[in-house]
Amino acid sequence: MNHSWVEVDLGALADNLLLLRQRLGAEAELMPVLKANAYGHGAIEVGRRSQQNGIRWFVTAHLQEALGLKPAVDGAKILVMGVVAPSEVTTLVAQDIIPIITSEEHAVALNAAAGAHGLRLPVHVKLDTGMGRLGFTWLEAGAVLPRVCALPNLDIQGVCSHFAAVDPDDPARAGTQLDRFQDGRALLEQHLGRRLFAHMSASRAFLHLPAGLFDAVRIGILLYGYGAGAFQDALPLRPVLQWKTRVIQVKSVPADFPVGYYGSWRSTQPTDIATIALGYDDGYLRALSNKGHVLIHGVRRPVVGRVSMNWITVDCGADSGVRVGDEVVLLGRQADAEIWADELAGLCGTIAYEILTCIHPHLERRYIS
Ligand SMILES: Cc1ncc(COP(=O)(O)O)c(C=O)c1O
Known part of the structure; x- marks a missing residue:
């Protein structure tokens, strides 16, 4: 998990x-x-x-x-x-x-x-x-x-x-x-x-x-x-790769609660912070700190605080219903919401190639036919 x-x-x-x-x-x-x-x-x-x-x-x-x-x-x-x-x-x-x-x-x-x-x-x-x-x-x-x-x-x-x-x-x-x-x-x-x-x-x-x-x-x-x-219209290619994980902790925090190294983000109102077990060691670039989004329950949620080596934190909003074990999409599709490598690349000032090739080889690849 x-x-x-x-x-x-x-x-x-x-x-x-x-x-x-x-x-x-x-x-x-x-x-x-x-x-x-x-x-x-x-x-x-x-x-x-x-x-x-x-x-x-x-x-x-x-x-x-x-x-x-x-x-x-x-x-x-x-x-x-x-x-x-x-x-x-x-x-x-x-x-x-x-x-x-x-x-x-x-x-x-x-x-x-x-x-x-x-x-x-x-x-x-x-x-x-x-x-x-x-x-x-x-x-x-x-x-x-x-x-x-x-x-x-x-x-x-x-x-x-x-x-x-x-x-x-x-x-x-x-x-x-x-x-x-x-x-x-x-x-x-x-x-x-x-x-x-x-x-x-x-x-x-x-x-x-x-x-x-x-x-x-x-x-x-x-x-x-x-x-x-x-x-793209003439050549409707589809991204082949999705990147997923699960929530490992959820905490309900009050307003003005600091999140991550140096408290670079603070809540402005009561909210649920979900912690996810992946970080820049896995290839989720640190440049996505306070910039990236992930999908949980088919909804875009902002990455808040600094991306650390092994964990990131996500603002899910008050009474989010997000629970430990829920699936998180870092790259891919969930319900009607999508996040792809070119979006992350744009946020980091890089190209989709780097987002894809930085996903660490140690992560399990699951093949779907
Ligand atoms: C020599 C060479 N040929 C082909 C390619 C493939 O490029 P692309 O992914 O843009 O098709 C590369 C990519 O870096 C390359 O270095």
């Missing part, structure tokens, strides 16, 4: 997948992004259900994530978008997991490690077209990529990049990245003498930039039911 849990609706996930697939069309692959434990939803279950629904590619950030996912989606391809170490070459080949190469130094090291084991390592080339994060920059591409193409133990199968900004009001920024990507891709294909599997778009570019679809899109946040924005 002291711990919150996360409900993951795999039926909603399957519905979202179908909507996204229909919008994408049959030509390009939809590659779900399952990094950060599938944005907190559970990579294994999300991967398994996605594969049952026809998905053939997955994306993770780290090799460890890919290795954990692999048994659940055997037969599917997994692409690791982080930097893998040369010592992992045999594992990558044995497990059929594809890394990206991010610099000449990285490529040379992977090439040497593959050669030392008599292996040829399939890779995708990551181009930095303006993100300034990972990959070969457009400035160095002309000089460096021909040398990379000549490395005998790397089997360059794909080319990818990532948009730094997709802004319909400023299309030139994404357009510039797109042009750089096309140039880098053409250079690679010319040197290799074959067509490469190209992918650049994540959720936002998928929605706003049809020219960026190429052979595949790497979709994260849309799959989990967020980020459709103005496209």
Whole structure:
């Protein structure tokens, strides 16, 4: 009773997948992004259900994530978008997991490690077209990529990049990245003498930039039911995850009663304060102190006082009828009331991604079909 849990609706996930697939069309692959434990939803279950629904590619950030996912989606391809170490070459080949190469130094090291084991390592080339994060920059591409193409133990199968900004009001920024990507891709294909599997778009570019679809899109946040924005009517995605807990104490307090550290909130009239066993340790951000709401009995109730490590306090109003053991919704729906991650994100000055991925992995995930 002291711990919150996360409900993951795999039926909603399957519905979202179908909507996204229909919008994408049959030509390009939809590659779900399952990094950060599938944005907190559970990579294994999300991967398994996605594969049952026809998905053939997955994306993770780290090799460890890919290795954990692999048994659940055997037969599917997994692409690791982080930097893998040369010592992992045999594992990558044995497990059929594809890394990206991010610099000449990285490529040379992977090439040497593959050669030392008599292996040829399939890779995708990551181009930095303006993100300034990972990959070969457009400035160095002309000089460096021909040398990379000549490395005998790397089997360059794909080319990818990532948009730094997709802004319909400023299309030139994404357009510039797109042009750089096309140039880098053409250079690679010319040197290799074959067509490469190209992918650049994540959720936002998928929605706003049809020219960026190429052979595949790497979709994260849309799959989990967020980020459709103005496209929501055409693409009625549903949030997949709800976060719930139970009341562990209720006290009726008089007016001018201080609640939480430093009494940052005081009652203005007699009221019921419900205490709930979760806090910032569980991923309920401290920035929600005196700002957030939860749902109890289908009614929005304000979080009052500071969010502490393991407990939060909620103002339920006088004679609330709220009792120990009553269900509390932190994210999700109760009767006609709803609270979703983008609301909490707005209150905290962050994005839904952070709200979802901060939900602590130690909390039980319950899967609903
Ligand atoms: C390289 C890369 N591709 C794809 C994605 C998926 O992004 P989104 O969740 O916006 O679809 C991310 C997310 O951070 C990423 O870093």
